Amino acid sequence: xxxxxxxxxxxxxxxxxxxxxxxxxxTNTWPHKKINLGLDLQGGxxxxxxxxxxxxxxxxxxxxxxxxxxxxxxxxxQHMGIAKAADHKIIARISGADNxxxxxxxxxxxxxxxxxxSVKNIDGGxxxxxxxxxxxxxSIKKMATEQALETIRxxxxxxxxxxxxxxxxxxxxxxxxxxxISDPERAKGLIGKTAQLTFQLVDEQGDVNTAIHGKPPxxxxxxYQVKKNADTGNQTKTPFLIKKHVELDGxxxxxxxxxxxxxxxxxxxxxxxxxxxxxxxxxxxxxxxKRLAIVLDKNVYSAPNIQDRISGGKAVIxxxxxxxxxxxxxxxxxxxxxxxxxxxxxxxxxxxxxGADSVRTGLLSMLVGGVLVVIFMVIYYKGAGLIADLALIVxxxxxxxxxxxxxxxxxxxxxxxxxxxxxxxxxxxxxIFERIREELRTGRSPKAAxxxxxxRATLTIMDANVTTFIAAIVLFQFGTGPIKGFAVTLMLGIVxxxxxxxILSKSIYDMILANKQSETLSI
Amino acid sequence: MQFIKPGTNIDFMGMRKVGxxxxxxxxxxxxxxxxxxxGPNYGIDFAGGTLVQVKFPQKVDVSDIRNGLDDIGLNDVSxxxxxxxxxxxxxxxxxxxxxxxxxxxxxxxxxxxxxxxxLAPDIRxxxxxxxxxxxxxKKKALLAIFYSLLFITIYISGRFEQxxxxxxxxxxxxxxxxxxxxxxxxxxxFLIAAALIVSLVLFWYLQLQYAIGAIVxxxxxxxxxxxxxxxxxxxFSLQIIxxxxxxxxxxxxxxxxxxxxxxxxxxxxxxxxxxxxxxNRSINETLSRTILTSLTTLVVLLALxxxxxxxxxxxxxxxxxxxxxxTYSSVFIASPIVxxxxxxx
Numbered sequence: 007x008x009x010x011x012x013x014x015x016x017x018x019x020x021x022x023x024x025x026x027x028x029x030x031x032x033t034n035t036w037p038h039k040k041i042n043l044g045l046d047l048q049g050g051x052x053x054x055x056x057x058x059x060x061x062x063x064x065x066x067x068x069x070x071x072x073x074x075x076x077x078x079x080x081x082x083x084q085h086m087g088i089a090k091a092a093d094h095k096i097i098a099r100i101s102g103a104d105n106x107x108x109x110x111x112x113x114x115x116x117x118x119x120x121x122x123x124s125v126k127n128i129d130g131g132x133x134x135x136x137x138x139x140x141x142x143x144x145s146i147k148k149m150a151t152e153q154a155l156e157t158i159r160x161x162x163x164x165x166x167x168x169x170x171x172x173x174x175x176x177x178x179x180x181x182x183x184x185x186x187i188s189d190p191e192r193a194k195g196l197i198g199k200t201a202q203l204t205f206q207l208v209d210e211q212g213d214v215n216t217a218i219h220g221k222p223p224x225x226x227x228x229x230y231q232v233k234k235n236a237d238t239g240n241q242t243k244t245p246f247l248i249k250k251h252v253e254l255d256g257x258x259x260x261x262x263x264x265x266x267x268x269x270x271x272x273x274x275x276x277x278x279x280x281x282x283x284x285x286x287x288x289x290x291x292x293x294x295x296k297r298l299a300i301v302l303d304k305n306v307y308s309a310p311n312i313q314d315r316i317s318g319g320k321a322v323i324x325x326x327x328x329x330x331x332x333x334x335x336x337x338x339x340x341x342x343x344x345x346x347x348x349x350x351x352x353x354x355x356x357x358x359x360x361g362a363d364s365v366r367t368g369l370l371s372m373l374v375g376g377v378l379v380v381i382f383m384v385i386y387y388k389g390a391g392l393i394a395d396l397a398l399i400v401x402x403x404x405x406x407x408x409x410x411x412x413x414x415x416x417x418x419x420x421x422x423x424x425x426x427x428x429x430x431x432x433x434x435x436x437x438i439f440e441r442i443r444e445e446l447r448t449g450r451s452p453k454a455a456x457x458x459x460x461x462r463a464t465l466t467i468m469d470a471n472v473t474t475f476i477a478a479i480v481l482f483q484f485g486t487g488p489i490k491g492f493a494v495t496l497m498l499g500i501v502x503x504x505x506x507x508x509i510l511s512k513s514i515y516d517m518i519l520a521n522k523q524s525e526t527l528s529i
Numbered sequence: 530m531q532f533i534k535p536g537t538n539i540d541f542m543g544m545r546k547v548g549x550x551x552x553x554x555x556x557x558x559x560x561x562x563x564x565x566x567x568g569p570n571y572g573i574d575f576a577g578g579t580l581v582q583v584k585f586p587q588k589v590d591v592s593d594i595r596n597g598l599d600d601i602g603l604n605d606v607s608x609x610x611x612x613x614x615x616x617x618x619x620x621x622x623x624x625x626x627x628x629x630x631x632x633x634x635x636x637x638x639x640x641x642x643x644x645x646x647x648l649a650p651d652i653r654x655x656x657x658x659x660x661x662x663x664x665x666x667k668k669k670a671l672l673a674i675f676y677s678l679l680f681i682t683i684y685i686s687g688r689f690e691q692x693x694x695x696x697x698x699x700x701x702x703x704x705x706x707x708x709x710x711x712x713x714x715x716x717x718x719f720l721i722a723a724a725l726i727v728s729l730v731l732f733w734y735l736q737l738q739y740a741i742g743a744i745v746x747x748x749x750x751x752x753x754x755x756x757x758x759x760x761x762x763x764x765f766s767l768q769i770i771x772x773x774x775x776x777x778x779x780x781x782x783x784x785x786x787x788x789x790x791x792x793x794x795x796x797x798x799x800x801x802x803x804x805x806x807x808x809n810r811s812i813n814e815t816l817s818r819t820i821l822t823s824l825t826t827l828v829v830l831l832a833l834x835x836x837x838x839x840x841x842x843x844x845x846x847x848x849x850x851x852x853x854x855x856t857y858s859s860v861f862i863a864s865p866i867v868x869x870x871x872x873x874x
Contacts, residue, residue: 046840054662056659056661190635190655191634191635191636349659350657350659351658351659351661351662352657352658352659352662353655353656353657353658354654354655354656354657355635355652355654355655355656356653356654357651357652357653357654359584359651359653360582360653360654363838364838364840364841367836367837367838367841368837368838368841370836370837371829371832371833371836371837372832374832374836375828375829375830375831375832375833376829378828378829378832379825379828379829382824382825382828383825386821418838418840418841419768419771419841419844421841422833422837422841422844422845425829425830425832425833425837426775426826426829426830426833426848428829429825429826429827429828429829429830430779430782430822430825430826432822432825433782433818433822433825433826436818436821436822436825437786437818440815440817440818440821443531444814447535462793465789466785466786466789466790469688469785469789470781470782470783470785470786470789471782472684473681473684473685473778473781473782473785474778474779474781474782475778476677476680476681476684476778477677477681477774477775477777477778477781478774478775478778480673480676480677480680480774481673481677481771481774481775483673485767485771488767488768489767489768489770489771492771492775493771496775496778
């Protein structure tokens with residue numbers, strides 16, 4: 007009889023394909039898709055960040071208020087205060103009732119996107135309530151998340167992690183997976199840094215001590231410079247009375263890099279764009295002999311005295327940095343600031359030693375479990391057991407090939423899924439073999455018994471495995487990283503075991519029985 | 530070699546009351562434990578909090594670890610040995626999230642422990658789950674189990690009772706109800722429990738006999754497994770949910786083998802007075818396969834339990850309980866219930 011029937015060629019093809027797909031994992035060969043190890047096996051950091059989108063909306067409202075004040079001033083309209091209120095509202099109290107139409111014209115011309123829930127007469131004037139529409143605030147939030155994603159991606163790229171996985175997980179959450187990272191805490195610091203850089207003038211007129219014990223003058227705020235003594239580790243905080251007005255911010259930066267001063271202390275040199283350089287020149291020219299504070303995330307880093315108009319668009323941030331701190335700050339500034347603060351709401355870091363241990367124990371379990379099942383099947387079913395064992399080995403090869411070709415990630419629970427599959431995969435064969443035994447007991451010939459056994463068992467096996475597959479699908483949908491890996495291996499295991507039991511082992515039986523008129527069956 | 534001789538005829542239907550009583554005792558013990566402990570011993574996946582796994586080059590006193598953590602401001606901490614005592618590994622757990630220590634949790638802990646023990650610890654693992662994430666995961670876990678049960682119900686009713694439409698509509702309605710009620714912020718555990726009870730009542734009313742048998746068996750398996758975890762006060766984590774879902778799939782696999790045989794034997798025998806014998810025969814005929822499949826699965830699970838490392842340990846344990854209880858329920862719970870439902874028609 008011809009050995010190479012269509013069915014056998016198909017089976018051999020599947021097995022060869024699986025082996026080919028599996029090889030790149032162990033050697034550097036085509037098709038170059040290997041089984042990826044999850045973070046829990048190779049070490050690394052998994053983070054879920056929550057972007058505080060509401061802060062971005064608040065910032066937008068602040069900008070709107072500032073712009074509105076400027077526009078009113080240009081129109082020569084007096085106001086008694088413009089303040090932020092709850093639910094994305096702005097309360098603008100205008101002096102004099104006779105300005106109503108002018109303000110309304112201004113609002114409809116320049117602020118058409120704002121809602122105006124109410125206009126009321128008050129003592130001395132009119133009170134307008136403005137509101138940022140939900141559509142606008144939702145759009146701002148979405149853009150904040152996307153921009154945060156891009157900024158963080160840029161920072162991670164500079165940090166030098168291989169194959170980072172960075173993506174939006176839900177509307178305001180960002181998922182990061184950083185494999186093989188050696189300094190997770192430094193990475194966290196870099197990721198979480200808002201890096202909002204502003205240049206603000208020091209209020210030379212006001213008295214900082216008076217402001218500390220009372221209320222800062224209108225338009226001023228108190229910010230601190232934090233210095234850490236390298237020897238004692240103690241921190242000292244020096245207060246500054248800073249004008250709230252932002253003269254220049256980080257959006258005009260074109261570059262930032264680590265430099266060293268004359269004492270070899272690390273510092274961060276920054277360069278401005280052409281427009282930024284002009285602004286910087288104007289600011290410094292108008293404020294000679296005053297102090298300009300360099301503020302980063304509401305911390306004063308330095309407040310040098312302006313000696314001359316500074317052209318050329320360059321400046322330096324000093325601050326007793328360590329080299330690492332200066333490097334991280336430069337990276338953060340180059341990548342741009344985060345549009346809103348981010349908070350780490352989930353972290354899972356696995357050290358490389360634990361990952362290696364997990365791989366070792368996982369493989370050991372797999373080996374021991376597999377060997378035990380193989381031995382058991384041979385003892386119980388004799389020759390048929392050997393066929394089942396061969397099917398089991400092919401099963402594992404198919405799972406490995408499937409993982410590689412799908413680019414799926416193997417996790418510790420995924421290894422557990424493979425181990426579980428080793429025990430469950432022989433189930434289909436057990437069902438078939440028990441059926442064959444029953445057929446033999448009714449007096450059928452071996453060939454007839456095999457045929458009938460497979461026929462009757464096929465539907466049962468399909469029914470039984472579909473339900474396990476359903477559970478695996480739900481698991482895949484619900485699960486996070488490692489659990490999802492478990493679901494993947496479980497699903498692959500089910501598909502592979504169906505193939506090996508219903509097609510492969512049947513084919514082997516057909517081959518054996520076709521060659522002789524055997525009176526007995528080793529089962 | 531055969532474990533079950535041909536012609537074996539055990540009267541499972543006659544023994545069903547014994548099985549029911551045994552199961553009820555296990556279930557009640559588990560439920561009482563859950564009530565006393567206010568739910569399972571949630572790990573940080575669900576409760577939130579921070580977990581650090583450290584390894585020392587030599588033996589260390591737990592009190593030294595505690596002192597080191599105290600010095601860095603981490604009180605309210607549990608410290609326990611982890612895995613093989615000779616490995617000198619410890620699990621540090623605190624209910625606060627990392628905010629109290631900023632972004633330098635691992636470095637701070639490492640420094641504190643080094644100061645306290647004069648040994649450099651290897652930070653093997655850090656996990657921090659914020660409270661909101663913990664709540665989300667808890668909700669998703671319960672929904673996953675519920676959806677899994679419903680989808681399986683649809684399949685069973687379709688395959689064994691040819692009632693795809695009724696089962697599908699019923700399950701769809703239940704899913705919609707659970708979804709809308711969950712949006713209203715009802716307590717998820719009670720919501721799921723109520724939904725399952727309503728499911729059973731509906732299935733009974735709609736005469737989905739096989740679905741009832743299967744669902745009761747699955748609820749039975751999951752409840753007992755969770756109950757044992759509560760009784761032993763074992764850590765309940767995401768992996769345990771994975772185990773529970775797998776148990777659902779596995780136990781059902783077993784149940785379906787028996788149901789399939791029952792269906793086959795019913796077709797060949799239209800004499801209703803023989804139903805009890807028919808069910809018994811079906812179970813006995815599939816008993817060999819049932820035992821064999823459980824054995825091979827248990828073999829690999831024991832290998833995983835004994836050799837797989839501490840992280841996967843509880844998962845393997847949950848699976849072992851599930852396989853044992855699932856095998857038992859396929860024989861002593863699912864089929865007798867179908868038998869009782871069948872007899873009422």
